[in-house]
Amino acid sequence: MTSMSIASGLRTVPRSAEIRSNVTAMSSREVLPATPVWGKEGLMSSWLLNTARRIDELSHLPDGWDSYGAGSLKEETADLLFMLLVRLNSVIQSEPYISLSGEGGLVAEWESAQSSLELLANPREEVMVYYCDRVTNHEWEMPASRCDRLDKWLWRASSTV
Amino acid sequence: MPGRAITLEDDADAVPDEAILFRRVAWDKIGGRGKCPPGATGRLNANCFTDWPQEAAAKAGFPRPCMSVGVSTVLEELGYPPEKMLEDYPECGLACVNAGALRNLTRADGSTRCPQGIMLAPTEKEPWHGVVFDLTSERRGGAAKTAIAAAARWVIPLVNS
Numbered sequence: 024m025t026s027m028s029i030a031s032g033l034r035t036v037p038r039s040a041e042i043r044s045n046v047t048a049m050s051s052r053e054v055l056p057a058t059p060v061w062g063k064e065g066l067m068s069s070w071l072l073n074t075a076r077r078i079d080e081l082s083h084l085p086d087g088w089d090s091y092g093a094g095s096l097k098e099e100t101a102d103l104l105f106m107l108l109v110r111l112n113s114v115i116q117s118e119p120y121i122s123l124s125g126e127g128g129l130v131a132e133w134e135s136a137q138s139s140l141e142l143l144a145n146p147r148e149e150v151m152v153y154y155c156d157r158v159t160n161h162e163w164e165m166p167a168s169r170c171d172r173l174d175k176w177l178w179r180a181s182s183t184v
Numbered sequence: 185m186p187g188r189a190i191t192l193e194d195d196a197d198a199v200p201d202e203a204i205l206f207r208r209v210a211w212d213k214i215g216g217r218g219k220c221p222p223g224a225t226g227r228l229n230a231n232c233f234t235d236w237p238q239e240a241a242a243k244a245g246f247p248r249p250c251m252s253v254g255v256s257t258v259l260e261e262l263g264y265p266p267e268k269m270l271e272d273y274p275e276c277g278l279a280c281v282n283a284g285a286l287r288n289l290t291r292a293d294g295s296t297r298c299p300q301g302i303m304l305a306p307t308e309k310e311p312w313h314g315v316v317f318d319l320t321s322e323r324r325g326g327a328a329k330t331a332i333a334a335a336a337r338w339v340i341p342l343v344n345s
């Protein structure tokens with residue numbers, strides 16, 4: 024699954040990109056590009072590489088992996104979420120928690136002092152956004168395609184400060 | 185699971201507010217062991233409290249999505265400790281939440297109600313089995329799942345040992 028699309032994407036990342044996104048590069052406070060170049064010459068955030076690896080890891084789990092009959096990860100759903108993360112890479116400041124949903128989909132989560140955000144991608148459905156402002160306790164839930172504040176929310180929720 | 189159609193109906197007699205509801209949690213529901221520092225306990229999240237998919241719920245005879253739990257009062261009647269639920273799933277942890285807390289569930293703002301219904305749904309393998317379903321919408325949304333996660337606690341935590 025991701026073994027086909029995402030992992031094949033990983034294989035097309037130039038060696039130089041892997042080297043520049045390693046821990047040493049990050050610790051030198053390298054400023055990553057606003058827009059990653061996927062499969063061409065360019066840089067890739069280390070969290071994005073880790074996320075691809077995590078998705079690949081999850082793709083090997085069988086049906087029923089959670090003891091409650093959850094479905095195994097569907098390739099098209101993994102691709103959908105991953106490409107959204109690639110597109111939003113420039114506003115994501117930290118690596119998300121990536122989990123499997125019960126329906127063969129993926130959940131990406133961030134939590135900061137100000138807010139929390141969840142992206143839920145389930146098969147045959149639009150990616151859903153859940154955002155909670157932890158200061159006001161206001162919550163929003165909507166399809167990602169209709170969320171005009173997604174950039175701002177992701178920036179806040181993925182803050183490491 | 186039952187083979188005939190079942191009506192989802194909150195049953196406070198069979199599952200009183202004082203009952204504790206147990207739910208198994210796998211590492212891959214909470215971001216994976218790799219995101220948990222050595223020696224630390226995994227963090228319960230909204231993804232731990234998802235419904236069965238519609239198809240799986242229908243196959244089990246339920247008219248709409250609902251979530252499996254173990255009911256403390258039945259476990260006690262049968263002379264079993266909560267650990268019984270992990271007998272066949274040693275890789276899982278066990279979370280719990282009070283039935284009354286679910287019936288009086290509110291969103292993060294503390295005032296918008298999102299009550300959950302609870303009923304027994306014993307199976308041959310798990311006579312203590314019950315289901316939880318959203319009383320305000322066909323399918324539990326992110327806000328209600330997050331509220332459940334906030335009300336829940338570990339009984340047998342997943343620790344990255």
